[in-house]
Amino acid sequence: MDWGLVLAWAIKILSLFFVIITGVAYYTLAERKFAGFIQDRPGPNRAGPFGIFQPLADGIKFIAKEEVFPKNVSKVMYLIAPTISMTCAILAWAVIPFGGTIPAPAWLMAWTGVQTIDLQIANPDSGVLYMLAISSLAVYGIMIAGWSSNNKYSLLGGVRSTAQMISYELPMGLSIVVIVIMTGSLRLTEINDAQKDLWNILTPPGFIAFFIYVTAMFAETNRLPFDLAEAESELVVGFHTEYGAFKFAMFFLAEYMNMITMSCLTTLLYFGGYNVPFGLGDGSEWSAFIGLGVFILKVLFFAFLFIWVRWTLPRFRYDQLMRLGWKKMIPWGLFTVALASVYTVYWKEAWQRIFS
Structure with missing residues (x-):
């Protein structure tokens, strides 16, 4: 076994985990700051x-608070639920490519002998299927939390969330199938590379699929205008009503991790991933770093979109939510899959020549 390679992987995984936790913590601060701006108040x-230590203070508070177990909860399931949500949120990051290949720093080269670093933990052939599988498993954490809490509001929130996430996985899956058909691969790096000359959002099937995907993205993450699982005015805070201290923090972090994950996927599937517009920096020794910077900027835009929509749009009624998913988005998704097939066979080369 090459222990230098194992050490390099361990350092890369721990570095990514640190970046995720730090990024999520300051994403919560950014949301509170933007909410304050939109509502004409200062925020934290x-x-x-400027409140930059607020995430640290919140983290200490969650860790230091007393762990309380409500009466008659199913204790094992009650503890497993936030663990499932947090684990699925972290596992999803394993296959996301944040950029190309960068040279290893001198200290890492000396320790491990590794010359270059791929800005991705793993690159399986079925990266898209892996992401869909992990997102499907996340619903179990919410469902178990609602059932095990022995609280009617939690149970209603869990039932709502389960039905909502299963319903909107279908149009989301169809919108991703469109990209798979156009690219001919399930590997996320190949989907990224296929957009070097033409982003998928600029193609007719990709344009329609993008709007289906973004709508499903809000429903899958239980965010406004589809936050029926946590509707404060109806269900207190839904499936995690009975959770506090570090257990609640795990649900809280998982939600924001999922939002950033969805922003990364939107960037990779429709907006060229880490490809730099107009080929800027191609051939430069800094091209991989430029690509990483561009990728981060695209992700930050979609992360901001979550905040913007939350503090702008009202909540849907539950019947409106289901009607939109089953009667509007699934038919449109099926139409877009058919359109993508026709486009790939007959129009793709001609359309690419227009933009070349």
Whole structure:
């Protein structure tokens, strides 16, 4: 066994985990700051200058709070539920390519002998299927939390969320199938590379699939206008009503991790991933770093979109949510899959020549 390679992988995984946790913590601060701006108030501004230590204060609070177990909960399931949600949220990051290949720093080269670093943990042939499988498993954490809490509001939230996530997985899957048909691969890096000259959003099937995907993305992450599982005015806070301290923090972090994961996937599937517009920086020794920077900027835009929509649009009624998913988005998804097939066989080369 090449222990230098194993050490390099361990360092890469731990580095990514640190970046995820830090990024999610400051994403929560960004949401509170933008919410304050939209509502004409300052937002968090007590913990450090401009409130930059607020995520640290929140983290200490969650860890230090007393762990309370409500009466008559199913204790094992009650503890497993947030663990499932958090684990699925972290596992999803394993196959996301954040950029190309960068040279290893001198200290890492000395320790491990590794010359280059791929900005991705794993690159399986079925990366898209892996992401869909992990997102499907996440619903079990919410369902178990709602059932095991022995609370009617939690149970209603769990039932709502389960039905909502299963319903919107179908149009989301169809919108991703469109990209798979156009690319001819399930590997995320190949989907990224196929958009070097033409982003999928600029193709007729990709344009329609993008709007289906974004709508399903909000439903899958239980965010406004589809936050029926956590509707405060109806269900207190839904499936995690009975959770507090670190158990609640795990649900909280999982939700924001999933939002960033969906932003990464939107970038990879429709907006060229880490490909730099107009070929800027191609051939440069800094091209991989430029690509990483461009990827981060695209992801930040879609992460901001979650915040913008939350504080702009009202919540749907539950019947409206289901009607939109089953009667509108699934038929449109099936139409787009058929359109993608025709486009790939007959129009793809001609359409690419228009943009070349």
